Amino acid sequence: MIDPVVDQDWLRAHTGDVIIADVRWYLDGRSGRDAYEKGHLPGAVFIDLDTALAGPASPAEGRHPLPDPEVFAAGMSAAGIGDASTVVAYDDAGGVIAARLIWLLRAIGREAALLDGGLLTYGGELTSDSTPPPPAVFSPSGWPAERLATLADTADGGHVVLDAREAPRFRGDTEPVDPRAGHIPGARSLPCRENVAGDGRFRPVAELRERFAAVGVTEGADVISYCGSGVTACHNLIAMEHAGLGEGRLYPGSWSQYSATDRPAATGD
DSSP states (O other): OOSEOOHHHHHHHHTTTTTEEEOOOOTSSSHHHHHHHHHHHHTTTEOOOOHHHHOOOOOTTBBBOOOHHHHHHHHHTTTTOOTTTTEEEEEEETTHHHHHHHHHHEEEEEEEEEETTTHHHHHHHOOOOOOOOOOOOOOOOOOOOGGGOTTGGGGOOSEEEOOOOOHHHHHHHHSSSSSOOOOOOOOOEEOOOGGGGTTOOOOOOHHHHHHHTTTTTTOOOOOOEOOSSTHHHHHHHHHHHTTTTTOOOESSSSSHHTSSSSSOOBBOO
C-alpha cells in the first residue's frame, strides 16, 4: 500500500493513474461544493463529506458517524472511484478534512493518500470544469472492527486517547457546536492542525514522531483518536502512520457523541 501522504511531485509523476478528490468542507457552513466549482485541481472530483463520508447525525451517534458501507460505496462509484482505483485527496486546510476520505479508504484496504500541502501549495492552474465522471464499480465493504474504538473504549486506561481539536476546545474554554465543553477524562491534546507547517505541508517525520512521543505515543502503542465529530481525528491517524507509528483506531462518535451522554467531562490542560 502506498504511503498515506504523497507530494506534488509524486502526483505529477502519476497523473492519469490516480483519481484526485477534492474534499473541502467548512464548519462555519460555507459550501465545499461551491468552492470546488469556483476552482479545483484539473480532473479532480468532488466528494461531499456530509452525504458520502458520514451517516445521519444524531445525539446517539454524533455529528458525523461512519456512513453505511453501501452509502459510501455509492458515493465512491458516483465519483468514478472503483475497487482498483488509487485516490489522492486534498482540501485547503492542510488535509484535516480530506483525511477522513483517505482513512476510510485505507481502513478497507484501498490505495489512497493525502496530497501534502493540498491547494495551499499547488502551483498549477485551477479549473472550474466539473464534468461528472462515468460511474465505477466500488464494492461495499464493512468497516473493520479492529480499526475502530467505541465510547466505552475511551475509558479504558490501557489506551492512549488523543484529542485532535484545537487547544481551547480541549481545555473547555469554548465549545461552538457540541452539547458540553471539555474533553474525555485522560485524553491528551494533540491538535491535528499542528501536524502541518504554515504552508500546509506535513512536518518532517522526525518532528511528527517527537510530537506524538510527547503525548505518550510510541511504536506499538494502542492509540485512539477523536475530535469533535470523527473527521479531523483521521488526520492524527494519517500522521501517525506516515511517521511509522502504526495505524491507531478512530472513535467515530468523538466529542459530539460523548458530550451528549452523562459521562464525566474534564477541563483544563
